[in-house]
Amino acid sequence: MDPALVDQKVHTLNNKIAPKIDCTACGNCCKTLLINVNEKEADALSEHLDQTREIFDNNYLEKGMNGALLINAVPCHFLKENKCTVYNYRFEGCKEFPAMHLPHFNKRLFTTFMHYNRCPIIFNIVEQLKIETQFVLEPKSETL
Numbered sequence: 001m002d003p004a005l006v007d008q009k010v011h012t013l014n015n016k017i018a019p020k021i022d023c024t025a026c027g028n029c030c031k032t033l034l035i036n037v038n039e040k041e042a043d044a045l046s047e048h049l050d051q052t053r054e055i056f057d058n059n060y061l062e063k064g065m066n067g068a069l070l071i072n073a074v075p076c077h078f079l080k081e082n083k084c085t086v087y088n089y090r091f092e093g094c095k096e097f098p099a100m101h102l103p104h105f106n107k108r109l110f111t112t113f114m115h116y117n118r119c120p121i122i123f124n125i126v127e128q129l130k131i132e133t134q135f136v137l138e139p140k141s142e143t144l
């Protein structure tokens with residue numbers, strides 16, 4: 001199927017399904033994923049929390065293998081009763097997840113399916129997409 005048509009279908013499904021899912025009843029992304037943070041985001045949130053960067057970094061951050069900054073705990077420190085306590089200062093990755101509004105769905109299948117059983121939005125979009133595209137597994141050819 002034309003990748004642009006797949007994107008169109010995914011975006012339409014996302015607009016229909018995402019508003020029906022209550023993220024505050026789920027929180028699986030905040031509970032189970034490693035969260036990337038950039039310097040600008042760390043500066044903004046540390047200032048909001050009235051902490052120096054040194055204290056903020058000690059409290060909440062670690063460096064990943066490639067040197068990138070990550071939140072040092074899973075679930076995320078800032079999730080309380082399934083709600084983000086720093087919502088206006090949450091990170092780009094938090095805003096973007098589960099990325100069903102982005103283009104090139106067909107190039108993001110690996111990550112999409114990595115989160116398929118974690119995120120009800122992804123699960124429902126993929127299941128509906130299978131119906132709409134009449135997706136069927138090709139039967140294996142018999143070998144003698």
Ligand code: SF4
Pocket residue numbers: 021022023024026027028029030097098118119120121122
């Ligand atoms: S995993 Fe999906 S449904 Fe659950 S809180 Fe995150 S974005 Fe919302």
Ligand code: SF4
Pocket residue numbers: 029030035076077078079080083084085086087090091094
């Ligand atoms: S900063 Fe907020 S939205 Fe992002 S992972 Fe933590 S609790 Fe979730």
